[in-house]
Amino acid sequence: MDTKYTYTEKKDTRSGFGDGLLEAGRRNENVVALCADLIGSLKMGAFQKEFPERFFQMGISEANMIGAAAGLTIGGKIPFTGTFANFSTGRVYDQIRQSVAYSEKNVKICASHAGLTLGEDGATHQILEDIGMMKMLPNMTVINPCDYNQTKAATIAIAEHEGPVYLRFGRPKWPIFTPENQEFEIGKAWKMIEGTDVTIFATGHLVWEAVEAEAILRAEGISVELINIHTIKPLDIEAILTSVAKTGCAVSAEEHQFNGGLNDSIAQTLIRNQPAPLEFVGVDDSFGESGKPEELLEKYGLNAKNIVEAAKKAISRK
Amino acid sequence: MGCTEFFVALYFDQMTNNSDFNLDGPGEDLFFLSNGHISPVWYSVLARSGYFKTSELKTFRKLNSRLQGHPATEERLPGIRIASGSLGQGLSVGIGAAFAKKINKDDKTVYVLMGDGEQQEGQIWEAALSAPHHKLDNLIATIDLNGQQIDGPTKDIINLGDLKAKWEAFGWEVIDTEHGNDMSGVVKGLEKAKSLLGKGKPVMNLLHTEMGYGVDFMVGTHKWHGVAPNDEQLENALGQLKETLGDY
Numbered sequence: 001m002d003t004k005y006t007y008t009e010k011k012d013t014r015s016g017f018g019d020g021l022l023e024a025g026r027r028n029e030n031v032v033a034l035c036a037d038l039i040g041s042l043k044m045g046a047f048q049k050e051f052p053e054r055f056f057q058m059g060i061s062e063a064n065m066i067g068a069a070a071g072l073t074i075g076g077k078i079p080f081t082g083t084f085a086n087f088s089t090g091r092v093y094d095q096i097r098q099s100v101a102y103s104e105k106n107v108k109i110c111a112s113h114a115g116l117t118l119g120e121d122g123a124t125h126q127i128l129e130d131i132g133m134m135k136m137l138p139n140m141t142v143i144n145p146c147d148y149n150q151t152k153a154a155t156i157a158i159a160e161h162e163g164p165v166y167l168r169f170g171r172p173k174w175p176i177f178t179p180e181n182q183e184f185e186i187g188k189a190w191k192m193i194e195g196t197d198v199t200i201f202a203t204g205h206l207v208w209e210a211v212e213a214e215a216i217l218r219a220e221g222i223s224v225e226l227i228n229i230h231t232i233k234p235l236d237i238e239a240i241l242t243s244v245a246k247t248g249c250a251v252s253a254e255e256h257q258f259n260g261g262l263n264d265s266i267a268q269t270l271i272r273n274q275p276a277p278l279e280f281v282g283v284d285d286s287f288g289e290s291g292k293p294e295e296l297l298e299k300y301g302l303n304a305k306n307i308v309e310a311a312k313k314a315i316s317r318k
Numbered sequence: 319m320g321c322t323e324f325f326v327a328l329y330f331d332q333m334t335n336n337s338d339f340n341l342d343g344p345g346e347d348l349f350f351l352s353n354g355h356i357s358p359v360w361y362s363v364l365a366r367s368g369y370f371k372t373s374e375l376k377t378f379r380k381l382n383s384r385l386q387g388h389p390a391t392e393e394r395l396p397g398i399r400i401a402s403g404s405l406g407q408g409l410s411v412g413i414g415a416a417f418a419k420k421i422n423k424d425d426k427t428v429y430v431l432m433g434d435g436e437q438q439e440g441q442i443w444e445a446a447l448s449a450p451h452h453k454l455d456n457l458i459a460t461i462d463l464n465g466q467q468i469d470g471p472t473k474d475i476i477n478l479g480d481l482k483a484k485w486e487a488f489g490w491e492v493i494d495t496e497h498g499n500d501m502s503g504v505v506k507g508l509e510k511a512k513s514l515l516g517k518g519k520p521v522m523n524l525l526h527t528e529m530g531y532g533v534d535f536m537v538g539t540h541k542w543h544g545v546a547p548n549d550e551q552l553e554n555a556l557g558q559l560k561e562t563l564g565d566y
Contacts, residue, residue: 071414
């Protein structure tokens, strides 16, 4: 496939987090890390080894971990908590709400194994509501990077940002198609491909699916503008409106429920400013199940093919 | 009201704290209130310790006040370092602050106050396991043992059993302050707690108090847990506590 971005290697985004955390720790001695019995899964071992006095094993006690992270900020620390996305959000929602978001604490909630692509573990672990829960909290920044390089850059960037952040990433090996050592600007959408017929807004793993979708659509004579929304909150409203003013329709694609995700952030933005046809690619009010990541994306309608269909439908509604 | 002596002892005698408020509190003892619903006594003591003017106490629970119904940081009230009210969270926060003091080589102490009904929250027992494991011997937690919660006596709601045995089993140094409404008893208890710091274990101070202490019609009942007195009742209560008159 003639994609405008290519890759030679696949790597998991959680490794981007682990490597970014180590780098953030080297740059700033106030960076500390807490983990709830998932050091290997979150790739936090290198940080733990290099900075043992700044690393806290909290055991399977996520509520206590979030509270302790909030406390560490009182004393100037920049705590990064690590566990699966499900246990980083739903399990500790009230702790995040009161001790972190309402209290404006500089805690970085780092969440792996988000979405369907966690795979075989099934729906108990495949959270598809986390973006919604986190973006509803006042003071919270929500970031969902797309590959190893972007996740590493985002991890380094959030250490330098004052305030609570939810950073979401995943388990599977995924194409590395964005530049190494890229600049990551929180809240600034990245126009990856210019086009005129339809805008695709994508976040997380589905950015790669959107890159493939663009190649398919281009081969059929459809000009796609692809925008990488790595920061869901604060949303780059100007980039969204500028693009849709040009293309006249859009698709939004994410590994999340329609409810609460990027989809409804884009929908709100368009409906309040310049209504235009918008098609959703995501999970439509259901839980996931066990399976291989690519099988799940196929079954639940989240792959490149689905983005192509959604783009055509959006264009037909103009 | 059952914790008044404790707060006064802490802020006027036991803690090294700075009313010229710095949220990070380097080089000073830190206090965290987990059971945020007893905010009135905390606000009252903070004001009289110089954190803000006592005249501001009149704005409590009113629109645009820094004195929120439950303590909060958004309004920047000096003395408050974290929001509390949703129960069970304060000990974890204290643990984090104690971690930070250790990393910063700051030898001051972190204090946390919890309620007894609050001991029914699961997060507290996560924290109970965690602090001894991390050898947080710069942490003094206190439980206000008044035996009451909103729906009635704690023993009838969910019995807490032998809290001393429980906290000891989790690896804490546990002391009893038997007379939690007697100033010299409270001070003695806190001094004993402090003497146990620095020995590899966190310290738990079981403070035996009476809810509504000092006012005959309020003492020993849960009836006034979330209820304010009317004007007549207030006058009656203040009449029984002559030291409170004139500065409110």
